[in-house]
Amino acid sequence: MSTHALSHTELLFQLASLSRSRAGEQARGCVNPIRLTGSSTTVHAATGEVVRTYSSDDEPDGHTYVRCGNRRAAVCPSCSREYKGDAWHLLSCGLAGGKTVPETVAQHPATFATFTAPSFGAVHRHTRPTNGRTSPCRARRDRPRCPHGRPLSCVRRHDADDPQVGQPLCFQCYDYTAHAAWQWWAPQLWRYFTMALRRRLARTAGMTMKAFTSAAKVSYTRVVEFQARGVVHFHVVIRLDGPDGPATPPQLDLTVTELEDAVRHAATHAHKDVPIPGGQTLRLRWGKQLDLRTITPGAGRDNQAGPAHPHQVAAYLAKYLTKSTEDFGLPVAGKLYSANHAAKHGATPHAVRLIKAAQQLVPIHDDYERLKDRYATLGYRGHPITKSRAYSVTFGALRTARRHWRQRRAQLPANAAVRDVLDVDQAEHDTTATTVVVGDWRYAGRGYLDTAAAANATRSANLARIRRADDVTS
Numbered sequence: 001m002s003t004h005a006l007s008h009t010e011l012l013f014q015l016a017s018l019s020r021s022r023a024g025e026q027a028r029g030c031v032n033p034i035r036l037t038g039s040s041t042t043v044h045a046a047t048g049e050v051v052r053t054y055s056s057d058d059e060p061d062g063h064t065y066v067r068c069g070n071r072r073a074a075v076c077p078s079c080s081r082e083y084k085g086d087a088w089h090l091l092s093c094g095l096a097g098g099k100t101v102p103e104t105v106a107q108h109p110a111t112f113a114t115f116t117a118p119s120f121g122a123v124h125r126h127t128r129p130t131n132g133r134t135s136p137c138r139a140r141r142d143r144p145r146c147p148h149g150r151p152l153s154c155v156r157r158h159d160a161d162d163p164q165v166g167q168p169l170c171f172q173c174y175d176y177t178a179h180a181a182w183q184w185w186a187p188q189l190w191r192y193f194t195m196a197l198r199r200r201l202a203r204t205a206g207m208t209m210k211a212f213t214s215a216a217k218v219s220y221t222r223v224v225e226f227q228a229r230g231v232v233h234f235h236v237v238i239r240l241d242g243p244d245g246p247a248t249p250p251q252l253d254l255t256v257t258e259l260e261d262a263v264r265h266a267a268t269h270a271h272k273d274v275p276i277p278g279g280q281t282l283r284l285r286w287g288k289q290l291d292l293r294t295i296t297p298g299a300g301r302d303n304q305a306g307p308a309h310p311h312q313v314a315a316y317l318a319k320y321l322t323k324s325t326e327d328f329g330l331p332v333a334g335k336l337y338s339a340n341h342a343a344k345h346g347a348t349p350h351a352v353r354l355i356k357a358a359q360q361l362v363p364i365h366d367d368y369e370r371l372k373d374r375y376a377t378l379g380y381r382g383h384p385i386t387k388s389r390a391y392s393v394t395f396g397a398l399r400t401a402r403r404h405w406r407q408r409r410a411q412l413p414a415n416a417a418v419r420d421v422l423d424v425d426q427a428e429h430d431t432t433a434t435t436v437v438v439g440d441w442r443y444a445g446r447g448y449l450d451t452a453a454a455a456n457a458t459r460s461a462n463l464a465r466i467r468r469a470d471d472v473t474s
């Protein structure tokens with residue numbers, strides 16, 4: 001290699017290294033950041049004076065990098081970890097107080113409920129070890145067989161990561177149509193449950209619905225988890241507040257036991273009738289397994305059963321938010337168009353059959369029209385986490401606090417954390433702000449540039465800066 005070629009290679013590498021280093025600093029460790037081009041101007045609100053300007057043209061490669069913000073650990077571990085931390089704060093503040101939620105909220109009646117789907121057919125299962133040994137999957141002495149000749153028993157001791165866990169013992173017996181329909185309508189079934197719960201609580205208190213609404217409010221947050229069989233179940237914190245939310249206790253004499261009784265009653269009676277192929281109507285309900293654990297600050301943090309500690313519940317729920325359907329071989333990003341498309345991506349046979357059943361639901365009724373957009377989530381159309389309006393602090397408030405922490409870091413104590421900024425009255429801070437930021441940004445792509453592209457972009461950005469400087473001086 002010639003000396004000139006070697007020097008050019010070294011220069012290329014240095015330019016790329018400079019660009020990548022600056023991009024990583026901006027994105028703060030994000031694996032798949034968003035590239036933007038544009039500028040922002042900070043203006044004094046009273047005088048209109050320009051305080052500072054920033055442009056992507058000033059960056060080594062002419063791009064500004066921002067974090068992708070993806071919650072899935074399989075897509076971006078860094079953003080996923082940040083999302084998980086925000087979720088923990090959101091959940092724990094609604095149970096133990098903190099940030100803008102008073103600590104007295106911990107005294108409100110609250111329960112941790114797990115709602116499951118009904119059975120659509122026998123599947124292989126993993127059971128928690130007892131006495132250090134996992135129990136057999138489905139041991140039966142009579143060793144029965146289904147109408148298709150397949151055994152309905154299994155004596156294997158499946159590990160938690162065994163790919164057979166969640167797969168039907170007989171795929172022909174498994175009711176994929178009901179599974180797909182239940183998955184699609186689960187958010188609506190949850191809505192009917194909340195309505196039934198309020199009615200039951202009002203009846204328990206001996207009040208009309210109008211009187212109950214003026215005396216108490218049901219607050220909740222709900223986290224979705226995919227079971228091994230490919231169906232969602234809901235982990236829910238249900239709390240009873242006063243009419244103004246967590247700042248006031250409920251103005252009626254209802255205990256946590258009565259709250260849990262009302263949850264059981266509402267879960268038993270909530271149902272949704274939906275159309276299925278063949279002109280039939282299917283009645284959807286919650287599964288028979290309904291687990292309730294009273295939430296109390298006096299509970300042990302490591303309790304596996306019985307009363308649960310607020311921080312234990314928050315940690316338990318937050319860990320599920322970084323997962324999706326990747327365990328079923330489905331892509332974590334992009335859209336699936338059919339069962340065959342899913343099979344090409346490497347989806348499990350069970351997931352492929354479920355998507356095929358969802359495809360057969362789409363043409364039978366207009367209510368299923370958008371189901372084709374949800375094949376990648378096995379037909380589930382809800383969000384991974386939802387909450388009632390007054391449950392706790394919001395994701396937006398936490399992200400605003402993080403932004404203020406970065407902007408005001410020099411003015412804070414050396415050991416100040418992001419959560420400390422949220423204790424400041426942000427509304428007051430915003431009203432007394434003296435500057436306004438005006439930005440104009442355009443999407444330029446995703447991900448970091450490779451070595452050659454980064455070097456070329458850096459060289460182009462430098463040439464553009466030189467031309468602008470020549471235009472100014474000429």
